[in-house]
Amino acid sequence: MWTNVVSPSQPRWQGRLCHKSASGSRWSTGPQADQDKVEFLEELLHFRNSAAGPWMLCGDFNMIYRAEDKSNDRLDRRCMRRFRAFLDAAELEELHLIGRRFTWSATLERLDRLFASAGWLEAHPNHVLRALSTDCSDHCPLLLSMNVLPWAKKRFRFEPYWLKLPGFLEVVATTWSAVTPQNFLF
Template identity: 30%
Template sequence: MAAYSQYHIDGVVFSPNEEPWRLTCVYGEARTSECHKTWGMLKFIKASSPLLWLCIGDFNEVLHREEHLGVNERSNSQIQAFREIVDVCGLMDLGYVGTAWTFENKVTGGTYSRVRLDRALATPGWSECFPMAELRHLTAVASDHSAIFLRHEPKEGQPIHARIFRYEAMWESHDKFAPLIEQVWNAETRTNMQGLERKLMSLSGSLTPWGRDILCHVRRELKELKSKLAELRVAPDRVGPSHRELKIVERLVELQHREETMWQQRFCI
């Protein structure tokens, strides 16, 4: 990490067989009168580094008027100020896959204000190095702000490391976890050290494929539920969350908690 402030986290990314590049995660100033602080920060980073550059995050501004649907439209001067800093920094918008907005807010009268506040901007050199880069707007569950996810294709020829057994805390929330443990543990009747070693080897051998299947199931169900939720939220006659939406959100929160437990554990390893 090279630097940080209330508006950004800035660092350099090093990967095997790849040229170093600069990553800046942005949270733009929400107050219109203070937006110049965010734009000034981006201009400073551009002037201080010759590296390929990717900026990603919530810029709290739009590049085009059609990116703001609903009330409280932005002024031309706001939009133009964002466009100018993008041009000065030599950046270009990477586009997106998903809904046309990343922020949705219900306003008086039952209508919605939908705005594309989040995006990824990159220099032409970065885009040339990562031509398959793709930004996705993820479906928000319990927030009015959608997450964004950037993915680029890995370089060919990178070594694949053998995996070792890792216990996943998220398994404990599954109703079939305890019965599986009991079944595998009781299958070995010896109580000496050899028997204990055999029990542990059998457990790791059984839990690894079982856990992989569970994780695949969780991710598959998350994807299906998010797709259903997205369809319900863009329905032309929608005026608010339906009972079906609320049930889907409830299930998504449960599944995301399992997935979050897994990632929290892995980040600590």
């Protein structure tokens, strides 16, 4: 059940933000014009900074932040840097997608995504994000399943913004100096 529709005060882009109050989830649809994308990311960052606690953001962003998210080499690197800078500033990580590399079949790009804060990922460690098939849209629907029993070892992740968090270096130093049991297998 979606509640609490949140609309930007002066929207310049087509779309709206919604959130599920219990988990902090938000839905977005990104604009297509370059200047609108800048304003869209600024608006999202404003929402992120005003919403404390666990946070999840999902939608069709109409932007990529990695070259491998597109099937050709026609890349808007300035827009990619802006999107990556937004993700770093908002301290969001992308949820791993299973089942499909690209989510938009018109040009084979990955535009539809889910991002979450560290707090959300800690609160929902056993989630699975899958791409579904569709015959009625050029975007594939994404299915987020919660409380799924883990079946494989989790992947290592590192996000650049972690370096800015207070106490990061101390946690790393403590972890690296911890004694590993003799029977620990990788």
